[in-house]
Amino acid sequence: PVNDFGEAFVPVSRQPVAMATLDSLLKNLGLDAPNHIKMDVDGIEARILRGAEVTLRNPRLRTLLVEMNTERPENLEAMSALEDLGFRRVSALDKLEAKRRRRQGGAPIDEEAWAK
Numbered sequence: 001p002v003n004d005f006g007e008a009f010v011p012v013s014r015q016p017v018a019m020a021t022l023d024s025l026l027k028n029l030g031l032d033a034p035n036h037i038k039m040d041v042d043g044i045e046a047r048i049l050r051g052a053e054v055t056l057r058n059p060r061l062r063t064l065l066v067e068m069n070t071e072r073p074e075n076l077e078a079m080s081a082l083e084d085l086g087f088r089r090v091s092a093l094d095k096l097e098a099k100r101r102r103r104q105g106g107a108p109i110d111e112e113a114w115a116k
Contacts, residue, residue: 022055023052023055024051027054033055033058033060036064037065040067046075049078062115067111069110088114
């Protein structure tokens with residue numbers, strides 16, 4: 001595993017979790033695409049977005065709010081992919097909080113709001 005800065009670390013504990021892509025979850029449960037998605041997934045935003053490509057292309061989905069480290073290369077690629085899917089960045093929230101975290105040695109986390 002890696003932290004928000006891309007540095008490897010040894011976890012102090014492990015917890016098993018069930019995982020599925022958003023696309024497979026919606027398909028297997030027979031659910032319609034949502035009209036809004038909020039994500040706070042601690043560093044795996046790009047991976048989750050890759051598993052939601054069908055959902056992200058669905059015209060029913062209108063907005064997306066993603067908390068992410070906007071300086072990680074994979075997140076920059078994810079932001080570009082969102083633009084390619086027809087989303088536009090409508091705001092970056094919590095800029096003051098991101099600056100505060102940087103001063104305290106934390107990751108530069110922003111909440112990015114996107115809309116179609």
